[in-house]
Amino acid sequence: MAAGGYLRRLTRRLTEDPEQRxxxxxxxxxxxxxxxxxxxxxxxxxxxxxxxxxxxxTNAKGCAGGVRAEFFDGTDTVALVWLGQRRIPGIDSGRKLRVHGRLGKLDNGTKAIYNPHYEIQQ
Incomplete structure (x- = not known):
């Protein structure tokens, strides 16, 4: 019975949409x-x-020479903006983060956090 459950989970994992997962x-x-x-x-x-x-x-439009990242938590997207930075070690696409800051908005209405505190997660 356990093998049937494993096979079902494996099949679901292989056939489902990766973004949904x-x-x-x-x-x-x-x-x-x-x-x-x-x-x-x-x-x-x-x-x-x-x-x-x-x-x-880096040097994203509207960032005044800063770093801008698109952060996604499974429910919504938030722009993380570090002003005055050219590059931030560890801030790369695909990286998992814990961020803390005050939520604002960009000119286009997108949620944003300026100069957030962050921790790189494993």
């Missing part, structure tokens, strides 16, 4: 770490979130 894993991690979900957070609120970096840009 990532969303489920990130959502579970948010719950397990006690972090806040980005979708529930409002502008002006001090937040702590856990997620992964989907992309990282």
């Amino acid at each position: 990532d969303v489920e894993e990130l959502s579970d991690e948010v719950v397990n770490t006690g972090a806040q979900r980005a979708i529930d957070c409002q502008r002006g609120q001090e937040v702590t979130m856990v997620g992964t970096l989907r992309s990282v840009e």
Whole structure:
């Protein structure tokens, strides 16, 4: 019986959408770490979130010569913006982070945290 369960899980894992699987894993991690979900957070609120970096840009447009990263926690995307930085060691696409800061918005309405405190997660 255990082998049938294993086969079912393996088949599901191989056939499901990888992005959906990532969303489920990130959502579970948010719950397990006690972090806040980005979708529930409002502008002006001090937040702590856990997620992964989907992309990282240096000298990004609208960043005044800074680093901008797209952070995703399984529920919503938040722009992380470090002003005045050319590069930040450890801030790379695919990296898992725990971030803390005050939530704001970019000119286009995207949620953002400027100069967030961060911890690289394993």
